[in-house]
Amino acid sequence: xxxxxxxxxxxxxxxxxxxxxxxxxxxxxxxxxxxxxxxxxxxxxxxxxxxxxxxxxxxxxxxxxxxxxxxxxxxxxxxxxxxxxxxxxxxxxxxxxxxxxxxxxxxxxxxxxxxxxxxxxxxxxxxxxxxxxxxxxxxxxxxxxxxxxxxxxxxxxxxxxxxxxxxxxxxxxxxxxxxxxxxxxxxxxxxxxxxxxxxxxxxxxxxxxxxxxxxxxxxxxxxxxxxxxxxxxxxxxxxxxxxxxxxxxxxxxxxxxxxxxxxxxxxxxxxxxxxxxxxxxxxxxxxxxxxxxxxxxxxxxxxxxxxxxxxxxxxxxxxxxx
Amino acid sequence: xxxxxxxxxxxxxxxxxxxxxxxxxxxxxxxxxxxxxxxxxxxxxxxxxxxxxxxxxxxxxxxxxxxxxxxxxxxxxxxxxxxxxxxxxxxxxxxxxxxxxxxxxxxxxxxxxxxxxxxxxxxxxxxxxxxxxxxxxxxxxxxxxxxxxxxxxxxxxxxxxxxxxxxxxxxxxxxxxxxxxxxxxxxxxxxxxxxxxxxxxxxxxxxxxxxxxxxxxxxxxxxxxxxxxxxxxxxxxxxxxxxxxxxxxxxxxxxxxxxxxxxxxxxxxxxxxxxxxxxxxxxxxxxxxxxxxxxxxxxxxxxxxxxxxxxxxxxxxxxxxx
Numbered sequence: 001x002x003x004x005x006x007x008x009x010x011x012x013x014x015x016x017x018x019x020x021x022x023x024x025x026x027x028x029x030x031x032x033x034x035x036x037x038x039x040x041x042x043x044x045x046x047x048x049x050x051x052x053x054x055x056x057x058x059x060x061x062x063x064x065x066x067x068x069x070x071x072x073x074x075x076x077x078x079x080x081x082x083x084x085x086x087x088x089x090x091x092x093x094x095x096x097x098x099x100x101x102x103x104x105x106x107x108x109x110x111x112x113x114x115x116x117x118x119x120x121x122x123x124x125x126x127x128x129x130x131x132x133x134x135x136x137x138x139x140x141x142x143x144x145x146x147x148x149x150x151x152x153x154x155x156x157x158x159x160x161x162x163x164x165x166x167x168x169x170x171x172x173x174x175x176x177x178x179x180x181x182x183x184x185x186x187x188x189x190x191x192x193x194x195x196x197x198x199x200x201x202x203x204x205x206x207x208x209x210x211x212x213x214x215x216x217x218x219x220x221x222x223x224x225x226x227x228x229x230x231x232x233x234x235x236x237x238x239x240x241x242x243x244x245x246x247x248x249x250x251x252x253x254x255x256x257x258x259x260x261x262x263x264x265x266x267x268x269x270x271x272x273x274x275x276x277x278x279x280x281x282x283x284x285x286x287x288x289x290x291x292x293x294x295x296x297x298x299x300x301x302x303x304x305x306x307x308x309x310x311x312x313x314x315x316x317x318x319x320x321x322x
Numbered sequence: 323x324x325x326x327x328x329x330x331x332x333x334x335x336x337x338x339x340x341x342x343x344x345x346x347x348x349x350x351x352x353x354x355x356x357x358x359x360x361x362x363x364x365x366x367x368x369x370x371x372x373x374x375x376x377x378x379x380x381x382x383x384x385x386x387x388x389x390x391x392x393x394x395x396x397x398x399x400x401x402x403x404x405x406x407x408x409x410x411x412x413x414x415x416x417x418x419x420x421x422x423x424x425x426x427x428x429x430x431x432x433x434x435x436x437x438x439x440x441x442x443x444x445x446x447x448x449x450x451x452x453x454x455x456x457x458x459x460x461x462x463x464x465x466x467x468x469x470x471x472x473x474x475x476x477x478x479x480x481x482x483x484x485x486x487x488x489x490x491x492x493x494x495x496x497x498x499x500x501x502x503x504x505x506x507x508x509x510x511x512x513x514x515x516x517x518x519x520x521x522x523x524x525x526x527x528x529x530x531x532x533x534x535x536x537x538x539x540x541x542x543x544x545x546x547x548x549x550x551x552x553x554x555x556x557x558x559x560x561x562x563x564x565x566x567x568x569x570x571x572x573x574x575x576x577x578x579x580x581x582x583x584x585x586x587x588x589x590x591x592x593x594x595x596x597x598x599x600x601x602x603x604x605x606x607x608x609x610x611x612x613x614x615x616x617x618x619x620x621x622x623x624x625x626x627x628x629x630x631x632x633x634x635x636x637x638x639x640x641x642x643x644x
Contacts, residue, residue, distance in 0.1 A: 147579075160613050162617075165578035165614070180611065253492055257485065258480055260480060296481065
């Protein structure tokens with residue numbers, strides 16, 4: 001087999017496009033970041049994505065003929081097998097878009113796509129906190145809560161590429177309504193949205209003057225709740241700890257179902273630190289089976305915002321090496 | 323490759339040993355059933371297991387030299403890779419027993435073991451309700467609630483062979499205590515034990531004279547609750563429906579995590595029929611993601627009490643064909 005070629009990874013998000021060129025070993029040779037401007041519509045976004053890839057390739061000083069292909073991490077739901085973005089809520093107007101075909105036509109190289117949480121899981125497996133694992137579960141903690149599952153070193157997508165919806169384990173019967181239509185899901189209790197909802201209720205109820213002052217006229221975000229907690233606001237502190245507690249109850253189920261070698265926590269809510277992750281990890285360790293706890297490494301993600309793009313790039317490398 | 327040889331499957335349970343000889347296609351050629359008499363200790367039980375296998379082989383008219391090996395379905399926890407039964411609660415005194423070695427020494431053929439829920443899942447995959455699937459989840463509903471997971475046609479055991487503890491998803495925060503030490507697990511709310519506990523409370527509280535009469539001096543079982551419900555006792559009816567409701571909440575999480583092609587429900591509680599399974603399946607279908615629900619077949623197990631032994635036998639066939 002010849003020397004593995006450089007690969008391109010793209011993280012296509014609702015607000016930004018991030019492209020990188022990397023070696024098969026994950027060394028980044030060039031990058032580009034630009035706003036998605038999703039409101040300009042599908043074709044404009046795809047054009048910008050291709051421009052972003054070309055820019056990263058320019059920085060890496062590689063040509064189209066030299067790369068093995070382009071892997072794209074896209075918001076779910078999508079269908080990796082057909083290469084179609086089926087209808088992501090944060091890319092308005094995208095409905096059954098054959099993204100791999102369109103980008104492949106524009107660039108003349110092989111293209112694949114994978115849903116963002118699965119791509120990030122694969123990135124962490126190859127270059128981050130999951131190196132050396134066969135089975136791992138990656139949980140992304142942000143506005144929502146998602147997950148990616150790696151089994152035997154490969155992404156497990158399930159029957160329709162929808163596996164890993166870890167935010168939608170029910171943990172509180174008749175709990176708060178969730179975006180999925182159900183009630184009491186992990187996402188409805190432990191996500192950034194859940195923290196913001198509880199914070200708004202605290203402001204409305206006059207229970208946290210500090211949070212009210214920090215937020216001003218805008219609805220309070222998870223970040224603001226952390227600020228208030230750091231400044232000693234006990235209500236804000238409780239909101240974050242409570243969310244961490246619920247996350248922990250969800251992790252118990254995950255650990256008992258998947259018995260993974262590593263449980264990797266990623267996403268923006270890592271910024272909430274120990275106030276959030278402390279109770280989550282404690283409850284997970286206390287609640288799951290002893291053997292399962294003994295055999296799992298619970299750890300934070302290492303690749304940050306690059307996980308999705310690096311994972312998508314690694315998928316291209318893996319395909320080339322088959 | 324030569325003609326696949328007949329295989330032996332054994333279901334070693336806390337109360338009975340069931341052995342069968344089958345063709346690689348799952349046709350049963352001979353069977354034996356006898357009590358485990360676990361109280362007589364490990365060596366007596368292993369002797370009885372070997373006798374049972376020999377009896378089934380006699381009925382099938384095959385000799386030790388003609389079979390490919392013996393697969394044993396054992397109560398968890400166990401370690402299939404090392405062939406060790408680590409410490410099943412219903413085989414008292416068994417602690418780190420090298421069962422495959424002991425049976426192999428006694429019989430002079432290859433032996434493997436697998437935990438009972440995983441073996442049953444594998445049996446259903448090959449010969450029962452899961453035929454043709456790549457990914458399936460099998461849930462066993464009895465005194466406790468367990469599960470077996472098949473991914474890409476193979477048993478998924480996780481890091482330590484403990485994956486699939488589906489009964490230990492938390493669905494009710496601060497719910498009733500569970501045998502696992504946690505609270506509010508599916509098993510604590512939807513199992514035979516949970517139904518019996520609620521029934522005992524109803525009898526104690528004087529809420530179900532019919533159940534009290536049926537039970538007499540003994541604690542009411544799930545079976546008695548069904549009898550009372552069938553005779554029109556509304557409290558008993560509610561106990562079963564409520565358990566089904568909780569089972570449904572657990573199934574939502576399972577479906578959203580695994581996105582399986584089939585969800586197979588097995589075990590003794592199937593006898594509770596629609597009163598139990600009706601709400602469970604309805605809630606699962608309503609609560610899981612549309613795509614996941616569209617792509618899953620939710621179905622009852624087909625192999626009944628033979629699933630574990632047939633699955634263990636199929637594992638021997640699969641090993642022979644590798």
